[in-house]
Amino acid sequence: MSTPSRLPDPYGQGSGANLADILERVLDKGIVIAGDIRINLLDIELLTIKLRLIVASVDKAKEMGIDWWEDDPALSSRARRNELARENTELRERLARLEELEPRLAEEESS
Numbered sequence: 001m002s003t004p005s006r007l008p009d010p011y012g013q014g015s016g017a018n019l020a021d022i023l024e025r026v027l028d029k030g031i032v033i034a035g036d037i038r039i040n041l042l043d044i045e046l047l048t049i050k051l052r053l054i055v056a057s058v059d060k061a062k063e064m065g066i067d068w069w070e071d072d073p074a075l076s077s078r079a080r081r082n083e084l085a086r087e088n089t090e091l092r093e094r095l096a097r098l099e100e101l102e103p104r105l106a107e108e109e110s111s
Contacts (some may be wrong), residue, residue, distance in 0.1 A: 026055055026056075027055070027056060027057040027060065028057065028060065029056075029060070030054065030055065030056030030057075030060045030061070030064065031054070031055045031056070032052070032053070032054050033051075033052075033053040033054075033055075034050075034051065034052050034053075035050075035051045036048065036049070036050050036051070037049040037051070054066065
């Protein structure tokens with residue numbers, strides 16, 4: 001003979017929901033948790049912290065238009081290579097401009 005549980009079953013009796021099912025649903029649909037923390041002193045706002053947490057699969061995040069990790073050099077090797085290529089191009093352009101100025105400066109000094 002079994003005794004009834006004192007705590008209610010959150011998923012209904014016999015639903016068989018387990019952690020893997022819940023995680024799959026959350027990653028498939030996505031979940032957003034948002035909150036603001038404000039600290040005021042005598043109606044003067046001293047500090048505001050806005051917190052946003054999104055839990056979703058990569059595919060779902062991309063579907064929602066969220067892909068910031070792809071352009072962050074700290075998180076993406078492709079972004080790191082692109083950043084280095086951009087810096088390299090800028091440095092070559094600066095060097096070319098300096099080399100153009102060098103003969104002009106030499107002429108001005110000799111005259």
